[in-house]
Amino acid sequence: MYKIADIQDYRKPSITPKDTRDWMSGVTQVLETRYHDDESVQQLLMLAAKATGLRNISIALPDAPSRFKAQYCSTGITDGVYSFAVQHALCRQFESREWLVIQENSERPERFDPAKNAIEGSPRCLMVPLTLRQSVLAVMVIDLRGFQASQLDIMLVHMIGAQIAAILSTQVVPNFKTLYARPYQRVQEDELCDIRGAIEKCNGNKTMAAKVLGLTPRQLRYRLAKLTEPQAS
Numbered sequence: 001m002y003k004i005a006d007i008q009d010y011r012k013p014s015i016t017p018k019d020t021r022d023w024m025s026g027v028t029q030v031l032e033t034r035y036h037d038d039e040s041v042q043q044l045l046m047l048a049a050k051a052t053g054l055r056n057i058s059i060a061l062p063d064a065p066s067r068f069k070a071q072y073c074s075t076g077i078t079d080g081v082y083s084f085a086v087q088h089a090l091c092r093q094f095e096s097r098e099w100l101v102i103q104e105n106s107e108r109p110e111r112f113d114p115a116k117n118a119i120e121g122s123p124r125c126l127m128v129p130l131t132l133r134q135s136v137l138a139v140m141v142i143d144l145r146g147f148q149a150s151q152l153d154i155m156l157v158h159m160i161g162a163q164i165a166a167i168l169s170t171q172v173v174p175n176f177k178t179l180y181a182r183p184y185q186r187v188q189e190d191e192l193c194d195i196r197g198a199i200e201k202c203n204g205n206k207t208m209a210a211k212v213l214g215l216t217p218r219q220l221r222y223r224l225a226k227l228t229e230p231q232a233s
Contacts, residue, residue, distance in 0.1 A: 023047060026047045027159070030163075037167050037168075040167055041164055041167055042072055044164050044167075045059065045072055045073070047160065048074070048157065054152075056074060056143035057074045057142050058073040059073075059130070059139070059140055059164065060090055060138060060140075060141050061138050062202075062212040064212065068139075084107070085102055085109070088107075088109070090139055093127060094129075094136045094139075094202060094203070095201060097134070097136055098112075098129070099114050100126075100127040101126050101127070102123065103121050104145075106124075114128075114154055116154070118150040119144070119152060123144045125141055126144055126149070126152070127139050128158070130162070131165060136203060136208075137168045137169055137205075137208060138164070138165070140157070142157065191227060192228070194213065195213065195224055
């Protein structure tokens with residue numbers, strides 16, 4: 001007669017549900033002690049990486065028209081450069097607000113429904129738009145290479161992404177990174193198409209469009225008013 005202990009040795013170990021209290025407590029602590037926005041975003045990224053077991057999670061922000069950079073990254077890299085496939089997908093996301101997945105050996109992003117329980121296939125990265133009031137502020141780019149994507153906690157990603165979006169939304173004028181990096185330039189007649197294109201790409205968010213163009217929101221509003229005011233006959 002077999003002993004119960006011997007039989008149990010051959011049983012497949014049961015999967016213990018993830019305890020969400022640890023990472024939720026971590027999010028709460030970051031928000032309660034928030035002082036410097038950049039530091040808080042970085043702390044949330046590190047928390048997401050630790051909770052998911054992933055190494056490389058970054059936040060993509062507009063750097064120029066149709067170009068984005070990894071301003072924050074869990075690996076500590078700043079101003080990182082994305083591949084062509086990711087850059088192309090980022091341009092699409094700022095217009096569509098879709099979650100996207102890029103599979104291995106593919107350059108074309110696929111739409112992902114965050115209501116699904118798991119990511120299928122062999123994904124290279126997951127791209128999560130960080131939105132506020134229907135406007136995309138940034139995109140969380142999650143490197144899934146070498147990771148069992150079906151085990152990714154989508155709720156965790158969604159929750160932490162929403163908190164990062166809330167922090168980014170408070171980084172309003174003046175935008176000191178562009179205010180002192182770009183000297184004043186006279187308004188040019190051919191600027192209107194670029195300005196309107198940037199505003200459309202940012203879903204009507206003029207503050208984000210100003211960042212894309214390297215302007216402060218005040219400079220963008222002035223240029224827009226100057227270029228659209230009726231001309232004297």
